[in-house]
Amino acid sequence: MRRPTATVLTLTTTLLLSVATVPVNATTDPFSRYAQQELTWGACAFTPQPDALPAECAAVTVPRDWAAPEAGRDLVVSISRVAATGQHLGSLLLNPGGPGGQGTSLPGALAALQPQLHERYALIGMDPRGTGQEGGTAPEQLPATCEVPVERLSQRTDLDARDRSAGSIAEHLKLPRAVAEACQSEALTPFLTTWQTAHDMELVRILLGESTLDYLGYSYGTWLGAKYASLFPRGAGKMVLDSSTNFQGRLQAAFEAWPQINQRLFEDTFLPWMTRQFPAEVGATTAEAAANWERARRFFAGAGTSPDQFDAIFTGMGSPLRWVLGALVFVLGVRGANGETAATVNGSPLAPQLDARSRAEFGVPLESLTPAALALALAEDPRDYRLVAATRYAVACGDQPTRSAAWHKRLSDQQGPRYPLFGWQYGLSEPCAYWSDAPRQALPTLPAGVADRVLVVQGEFDPQTGYEQARSAVRAAPGAALVSVADSPFHGQYAFDGNPCVDGVVNVFLLRNSRPGDVTCPGVPLPNETEVHPVPGPVRTPAATVATATSPTLPALRESVRAMISDVNAPVR
Known part of the structure; x- marks a missing residue:
């Protein structure tokens, strides 16, 4: 498990807002003050993994509290970018989950493993508020921690x-x-929530100059992506939610x-x-x-x-x-x-x-x-x-009571x-x-008008976000689609599992804007095996979908990212 080794991140304490939901002032655009900043791209603090493509990074200034942007000290959120090599189709924001996983190294890995995606999308990583700056060692770059x-x-x-x-x-x-x-x-804790991070994401969309922000999130990242789309339905583009929580229910x-x-x-x-x-x-x-x-x-x-x-x-x-x-x-x-x-x-x-x-x-x-x-x-x-x-x-x-x-x-x-x-x-x-x-803000459920932009991908025996969670979310969001991966016990299916069926379905959705209905993909064999051994479970598997082992490209990079996604979503860190 990944455990932070940082000392506590201390911030100046200011008078906090009262309890209950605190809406943003309807007469004032909370983004106006922060939308004027320009992104300055440069070197990233992290060292790219072997075989990953290089990325560039930028710092984004955000308010400590989007409900009261003028109150308290501003925060800095790190983002990364691997630009499209061909005609720009849009920006795809990535999140590995957690809560609290750093994501700025993800675009370089995804670009190397999914060259079709890299050709058309600017792949955007993000170290969400409170997670510091991936690879950084200076005090201001370290994750926020609690000393017990x-x-x-x-x-x-x-x-x-x-x-x-x-x-x-x-x-x-x-x-x-x-x-x-x-x-x-900790003074920062009340402002480390999905509601706040979703507002940071909307600012990133504005600063990137995109009319909509496409999204790929794993594990807790499915909750974050769904809540972003719920809070900012006009800004949400195509949403791929991989290894999903029940984003219509309780986290x-x-x-x-x-x-x-x-x-x-x-x-x-x-x-x-x-x-x-x-x-x-x-x-x-x-x-x-x-x-x-x-x-x-x-x-x-x-x-x-x-x-x-x-x-x-x-x-x-x-x-x-x-x-x-x-x-x-x-x-x-x-x-x-x-x-x-x-x-x-x-x-x-x-x-x-x-x-x-x-x-x-x-x-x-x-x-x-x-x-x-x-x-x-x-x-x-x-x-x-x-x-x-x-x-x-x-x-x-x-996030919730x-x-x-x-x-x-x-x-x-x-x-x-x-x-x-x-x-x-x-x-x-x-x-x-x-x-x-008590929670300071309420998180809405996914509105009906956004559900047809959502593709959920879920392994049948995922031990970190159960299949039933994903299925319940899709049933409670009419219009969303579910890709079930039969017999798969792994967390994180798209791009890093080497599953050609899953990769093909997601890429068609992202690149051709053609989202399937509910479909079932076969899983990939377990370590040191050449075929899948089917197990009875919640997914009804057609007899013709028994998969055999393949030799995916860049296996070391895949294994490293798969392990990171699993570890960062462990129950205790």
Whole structure:
């Protein structure tokens, strides 16, 4: 998971506005003061990924509060651009999700992987307010963070949400309460919301000189894009919402669904995949694999890794790299439970990928990563303060009214028996349960006149935004279209998954303005497999849509961006 390492971003505190919805003064154009600035394009602070095309960056000055533009210190938002190589069709703004993901490096990657799109569109990235400047190291370029004193947190290293004793529950509740209080104490927090960022996006459209702004957003970026289109329907162009929340409902519902959708992925796709890839280590049947996973969990608990930490590794596995990491931990845990010390994997074709994950995550080659060493590496490193991303919680908890700690405790009691992988833990770990600030602005739902510009793309077994969320959004927005990706367990489908069906449908929509009705695309094979193994689920898959492996271009770049989109949309950062 990506965790910010910045110190807290401090701003001058001014008198805040009163509660409830505060409309922009109808007699004054809030953009007039800021629309006069000129964009000055120059070098970006981030280093482009290998194979990505170079981008140029510019700074955009925005008010701290669009509801009162004259009050408080202005903020600066960073945007990037990869200009079209051919006849300019429009500007496509990109967002990787989060909330709080930085997006200025996305245009260069997308331009390299989708040259047809690069030819006609200016691809625009954005580091939303509160996320700093991607690649920047100066204090003013760092993300806003909340400092949570460690003494406010549990000092236990054996936390297991399955333990329903009063003492265990009290220890679990320390973290979400401390995070909520720390983030609400920051002066900037009330202004890190989707409503504010949508206004920043509208200013970007004006400064780019576009009559409409086309959009591609992943995960939380679907919520942001839908709310932009709801607030500024005249400025919204073609909207591609990939791995979608229910943007017509509650944002927090996407997080509340994590126990169910992660249990489904774990049981129906991940464990069967493990039996095909590592039968000698985890067993040849799903039942054997499930039993061995429990043995691995007990081994790591005995070696100093909290069961909660172990469970978290197997939630939010929305990218192939996360699957490989899960396989690495699983296999070594079983070896440890068997009393073995070696880390070899019986000549598995996945051994090179396991070795790469071992080096990237733990700093040692696979052959040096014994089960005991892995248990030590998984233990949290104590610090004076734990830093969490302010934008993540300011948006997730500040966009809409929250539900109480008692409600979340009941949710944990209900979800735990049904979805034990994360069900016991989620309801005891949600900072929104302790969020006391009321939303300052209301977020409208998508109006009917905009829905025919919306294309939703959704994987069937996505463990980070469930398929049912996307389907509910489309049903509540008559005119929107849904591209279902059968049997796909990954988060983020278009451009970076190497799926020719998905890429073709989205490109036709963006480049030819021809949006399909509801369609189903086959998923792509899982890591180290050459065909898709269909699994019963919410998508009805025609028999003719079984896909086989292809060799997409620039695989390293694809893997890197897919992992970023998955990680930036993890439940805790």
